[in-house]
Amino acid sequence: MAKKKVGIIFGGKSAEHEVSLQSAKNIVDAIDKNNYDVVLIGIDKEGKWHLNDQSSYLLHAEDPKLIQLNKSDDAIAIVPGEVNNQLIHATDALGLDQLDVVFPIVHGTLGEDGSLQGMMRLVNLPFVGPSVLGSAVCMDKDIAKRLLKGAGIKVAKGLTYTRAKKSKINFQEAVELLGTPMFIKPANQGSSVGVSKVSTEDEFHEAIESAFHYDHKVVIEETIVGREIECSVLGNADPIASKLGEILPRTEFYSYESKYIDEKGAELSIPADVSDEVTKKMQQVAIDAFETLQCEGLARVDFFLTKNGDIYVNEVNTLPGFTKISMYPKLWEISGISYSELINRLLELAIERHQADLSLKSSV
Structure with missing residues (x-):
């Protein structure tokens, strides 16, 4: 039986870029080479897509603090509507070999929030993980917890504020509802990026500012012991x-x-x-x-x-x-x-x- 071609998409523009590089390395190392041929597609921090070679796709691969995407000279582009040439070389518009399935291991914003999943649907490629709705809902801590609560599943009490409502955020009101310490999080981030545990008013306002660096919506939650x-x-x-x-x-x-x-x-x-x-x-x-x-x-x-x-x-x-x-x-x-x-x-x-x-x- 012919091997299936698996496109592993990794990297990305989010704060979890380096985590994605580590995840991709482990998947490449462990995938069954007898049944799958791997096509590596690295996304740099500017959002450019690179076709990478397995022998050189990472720099400092063994050091999580220094790991980097080794950008290639072979940029690729996406062509929605094509049946067999959804991905092409950007320099000469020649199609890549047809992919059978994609493993999008791009963590965080634009990777697991439904954006990449929507693109895969547009180009009609099967991909690992939830589709657009499930990805988007789970990425948004506010929306996810509203749905879980509606289904009778226990979640922490919390407050949610958008950037437009930032002036209404009040430390004392939060303390009265949630107690201290409390957690402050960007609504749409993962891997604890931008998350702070606070007890004082100074810590509270500093954490709010930090969370808004990563998202337009912030969640404040009680501490569950x-x-x-x-x-x-x-x-x-x-x-x-x-x-x-x-x-x-x-x-x-x-x-x-x-x-x-x-x-x-x-x-x-x-x-x-x-x-x-x-x-x-x-x-x-x-x-x-x-x-x-x-x-x-x-x-x-x-x-x-x-x-x-x-x-x-x-x-x-x-x-x-x-x-x-x-x-x-x-x-x-x-x-x-x-x-x-x-x-x-x-x-x-x-x-x-x-x-x-x-x-x-x-x-x-």
């Missing part, structure tokens, strides 16, 4: 949940540095030390959240588990990290799915979903 538990979900119409893992941060909270740069920034307890009863309950809530937010393919559901057994969903991440210290693939490894097999299943789910989309009528 509890264990940080995570669950990986895999599937389309009939998703399954992995065993649970626990984050034991060695810092104030599970920061960007702890997640992706400092391997000693947090201890991962895998599997989490929780009862079978609680495990089954959290796995079901993970699947419920996955389906409520219209996810497909994959997502990682992050929880808080309180001392009295209350389960709060903190976040649903539709394109979780695939670095060597990332929880999503680690949880599937202990659940019986190896890294290589996980990538294979994700690609198969992408093609399955695409085939289902093609069966829909596009005209009356």
Whole structure:
């Protein structure tokens, strides 16, 4: 059987650019080379797309603090409406070899917020992960939590302000509703980018300014005192949940540095030390959240588990990290799915979903 061509799109313009480079490296290293040929498409921080060679696509690949995209001289462009030449070389307009499926491992803004997913739909390419709606909804912490709350799933209390309403943000009002300490977050960022934990009024206003650097909408949330538990979900119409893992941060909270740069920034307890009863309950809530937010393919559901057994969903991440210290693939490894097999299943789910989309009528 002929090998399938897999386009791995990575990098991007977001604050999570370097995380994406690490994720791409791990996927390239682990993908089954007997069944897949890899086509590397790196997006630089200016948004330009580069066709990269596997031997030289990264600089300082082994150092998360210095890792960089090695920009190529072969820029590529996208041609919507084409059947076989959706991607072309920008210099001579010659088409790239037809891709069978795309793994878009671009974290953060313009990568997992529905933007890239919409582009893949426009050019009629199957891709890993949720489609436009699920990606956009999960990226927006405000909208996601409104939907989860409406479905009867517990989430932290919070306040949301757009930049236009910034003058109405009041520290005392926030304290009265949420208490201290509280968390301040950009509504549309991941990987703890722009997130602050604050207790004083000075910290509060400084954190608000910082969050608005990353987004036009800011979320202020109460602190839920509890264990940080995570669950990986895999599937389309009939998703399954992995065993649970626990984050034991060695810092104030599970920061960007702890997640992706400092391997000693947090201890991962895998599997989490929780009862079978609680495990089954959290796995079901993970699947419920996955389906409520219209996810497909994959997502990682992050929880808080309180001392009295209350389960709060903190976040649903539709394109979780695939670095060597990332929880999503680690949880599937202990659940019986190896890294290589996980990538294979994700690609198969992408093609399955695409085939289902093609069966829909596009005209009356």
